Amino acid sequence: MLTYETIITILLGGAERTGLNIQFSQEQIDPHTMSRTFSMTCLPSGVPEPQPDVPYASLSFIWDAALTAISVMGSESMCDLYHDPDEACSHNDLGCAYNAEIDIDVMYEIPLSDTQRREISNVPTLARSLQIITSETTHDQQPLDIDIQMQFTSSYHAFIGRVAARQQWTIDEPLHEEEDLQEVMREICRETVRTLNALAGFETPHPLTLEDDVEPLIDVRTYLRPPTA
Numbered sequence: 001m002l003t004y005e006t007i008i009t010i011l012l013g014g015a016e017r018t019g020l021n022i023q024f025s026q027e028q029i030d031p032h033t034m035s036r037t038f039s040m041t042c043l044p045s046g047v048p049e050p051q052p053d054v055p056y057a058s059l060s061f062i063w064d065a066a067l068t069a070i071s072v073m074g075s076e077s078m079c080d081l082y083h084d085p086d087e088a089c090s091h092n093d094l095g096c097a098y099n100a101e102i103d104i105d106v107m108y109e110i111p112l113s114d115t116q117r118r119e120i121s122n123v124p125t126l127a128r129s130l131q132i133i134t135s136e137t138t139h140d141q142q143p144l145d146i147d148i149q150m151q152f153t154s155s156y157h158a159f160i161g162r163v164a165a166r167q168q169w170t171i172d173e174p175l176h177e178e179e180d181l182q183e184v185m186r187e188i189c190r191e192t193v194r195t196l197n198a199l200a201g202f203e204t205p206h207p208l209t210l211e212d213d214v215e216p217l218i219d220v221r222t223y224l225r226p227p228t229a
Contacts, residue, residue, distance in 0.1 A: 001100060001176050003071040004063045008038055010178065011059075014185035020193050021045055023056070034065040042192060044200035053111050055199040057192055061104045070100055101172035106192060108134075108144070108165040108199055116204050117160045123148055125205045126163070133202055134165055137194035139187060144195075165199075 002010075008027075015022055025040035039060035047054055110130065116122075131143030138144070149161035169188055174180035 001067075001071045002178060002181060004036060004068060006178070007063075007102075007175070007181065010181050011038075011185045011189075014182065014189045015040075015042075018186055018189040018193055019045060020189045021047065021196075023050060034068070036063040036068075037061070038063070042196060044196045045193065047200070053113070055108060055110050055196060055202075057196050058107045058109070059104060059188070059192065060107075061102045063102060067100060067102070099172075100175060101170055102175065104169040104171065104188060106167045106169070106188070108195060110163040110165065110199055110202070112160060112163060112204065120150065120158050120160060122205065123150075123160065126160075129205045130163075130165055130199075130202070133198050134195055137191060137198050138167075139191055165195075 012022075012025070014020075021043045023041045023043050025038070028037045028039075029035070030037075037060060039058060041050075042057045042059065043050065044054060044056075050056060127146045127148060130146050135141055135143040144165040144167050147162070147164045147166060149163075150158060151161040152158050169184070171181070171184055174184045
């Protein structure tokens, strides 16, 4: 299996080849579990630095200690922890029992103005509009999951908080072949470029009014009569 360092090199190389605008990247290590976390923040094409009214994307994945052991010493090293080398083991027939895969999480942050944040009645329309625009940029034409948080002040005022679109890529078999992983990373980066640029031109829809509804709520109510004895 490819090492953590090789995977980072392939990801950054894919970003450069596809024109993904990386603002910065960082690596962290958990001293208790020895797991590594890689993340990088990206901006739309042509944006030199973060701005309050510009969306950005965060790509990240976690590389646990077991993956380090497998990539450096081979999958057999995991079995050696539990039995003697000359003991019969199903590893030779079934392969490594450890699920060697990583999940690359992509989170898009969408900024709103103060006026837009106060339009809480616009949340369903906002979510649908974001799903429509992101479904046009994904390789499988599937809309992204939308997270919209609500915030309430001490004076009982409500407004829209964080707005984000999220996506996850699970990578398993390509972790073993450099060429396969290069293609997957390029596709992730290409899709991130398309989605970021689409979100940069996104306009928040106007709030729906009663006239925008297809039918008034009272017209679609149904009376269910209880069963008779």
